[in-house]
Amino acid sequence: MAEPSKKDEQPVGKVNVSKADGAGARLEDEEVAAIEKPVQRGEPILQVRDLKKHFPLTQGILFKKQIGAVKAVDGVSFDLYQGETLGIVGESGCGKSTVAKLLMNLEQATAGHIFYKGQDITKLSGRALKAVRRNIQMVFQDPYTSLNPRMTVGDIIGEPFDIHPEVAPKGDRRRRVQELLDVVGLNPEYINRYPHQFSGGQRQRIGIARGLALNPEIIICDEPVSALDVSVQAQVVNLMERLQDEFNLSYIFIAHDLSIVRHISDRVGVMYLGQMAEIGTDEEIYDHPTHPYTQALLSAVPVPDPDAREHRERIILTGDVPSPANPPSGCRFRTRCWKAQEKCATEVPVLAVPERFKGTDSPAAHESACHFAEEKDVVHAA
């Protein structure tokens, strides 16, 4: 596959814009230069380390006093490699979307680091942050609220060029917008229409075109298809796969639909209550899960074959997800886990390859945050 060297086509003048004044500007230049540097396929492009986001709970009308915190994301670590798709799954409220917002710098992390090409982007501001934003873009969940109803499609997709004028010269923008419409499979003539004149799937394509406008390296997809009909979901997912090959993109694909995640992802992370429970390649997670929560999730996936359905084991979890404002001690999952023992309440399990599988090349040897990790093939159980 001939990979377009898209980064080289862009004017690099941006780096040299304001060399003149002082050490601050020079530091910023270095930061920008590091961000512009290309990353080889297979190298980590994004490294997340112990990321935390606690939303304060406050009381009071005028003078607010903090009475607690919702620990939406509480110590999440993972790597994203150049050119791969990392799926993140988990039930509603487990912190998936907050992770997306933290990666986009739309929320300030309470603690932890996000390294993009070695730069910690949680602390960036100004020009360096703008350069990062050019390279990390997002596709939103709801195509009905993610497009400004008062702007035409041309204005929506062209807005990135207004904010980052160095990407496309003024006279060229209309043509670029039409090209983007064509790339996502929409008629370039639609440039003057308003979002409400399109269907959900078409709107999501417009959202994807906006995300692609700046030639980003990473696209974070926060449940990009969960608001769409099943038939349209497949079209959008296939479009995203095609674009990944065409533009050499890395995706973080957040969803709660396990089968779509398996379809698109190279690796999958399972989240529970603000923490990563298990992470590995799609085969490791789907066929050789070792964390009880993953096993319970997978056992709930609908099976089309009625015979197989009768023979498989259903793991039905009892109770509700505990409140993230007051999570259980030790292992977060212990309150609903059938394997829970004394140790689970006192010791927090770390996300690592379990002892018993270490050194083996069994597919079960992947990172799992459980004291009693063991393989259980729930999908094919007979």
Add this chain to the structure above:
Amino acid sequence: MPEPSLPQPQEPERAIAGTGTGAGMDLAAAEAATVGSGETGRPAGRPRSLWSDAWHDLRRNPVFVLSALVICFLVVIALWPSLIAPGNPLHCDLARAQDGPSPGHPFGYDGQGCDVYTRTVHGARASVTVGVCATAGVAVLGSVLGGLAGYVGGFWDALLSRITDVFFAVPVVLGGLVLLSVVTSSTVWPVVGFLVLLGWPQISRIARGAVVTAKQHDYVQAARALGASGPRILLRHIAPNAVAPVIVVATIALGTFIALEATLSYLGVGLKPPSVSWGIQISAASPYVRNAPHALLWPAGALAVTVLAFIMLGDAVRDALDPKLR
């Protein structure tokens, strides 16, 4: 009356041919094309803004045309009342008190023997000035304060909300009686100032609510994710989506302010007698309403038509500004 929408059957097919993503899109694209109305006679490829689209719709809306004509007429006679009423509104002849209509004096005479027609025409100036100036003041003050509070949030938002609560607790008429009774000026400005002072919290609350709603939408997050600056987000994304309710409430408030000016003048604390206004006329005519109802009905009718025209205009503008209704 909505313009008939014209389906454009050729376009969607071409879109599909390029994508190869299956038949599902066919229907959706055709549907979108059918919805896309108002494109007749548009030169291909020239983008049209929201406001020019709204204007395009408004010109075809009879409610808008009618109320706009009434308002234009009012503004013209407010600026140059002598165009249609050359007489002196302060010239009164007690001998003709409460007389009915007569040639040259179509509305008859009031209790002081003043010509009702001349005074009603000249009274438009006070009403329109109060209405327009108070609304402009309220809209600017209210939307700036409310919009910023909603956008910034936190302490300033809470502070502003408590201040508006205080203003809401003041009854308008009682506040007018207390504050305006100490003013001796016979111009419209004390009344305008009072209405702005008591009126801004209403607009501020609407603007705050609209901004808070607009701020939560994903498209604002998307703009932030692109690296858009605060002013850009506020002006390009939040303000256009928050302005419609403010416009509607402001136009309705304009009608209310004109009615309030009349109320305050009726009570004797608004405009004061050598001035000419509908409120003063209604106040002066009300004791004689059985003998000379015409002296009350003409200024009251003018007031009602003016208030109605502004409210209908506000309604039409709101519909035109909402692309979802188009």
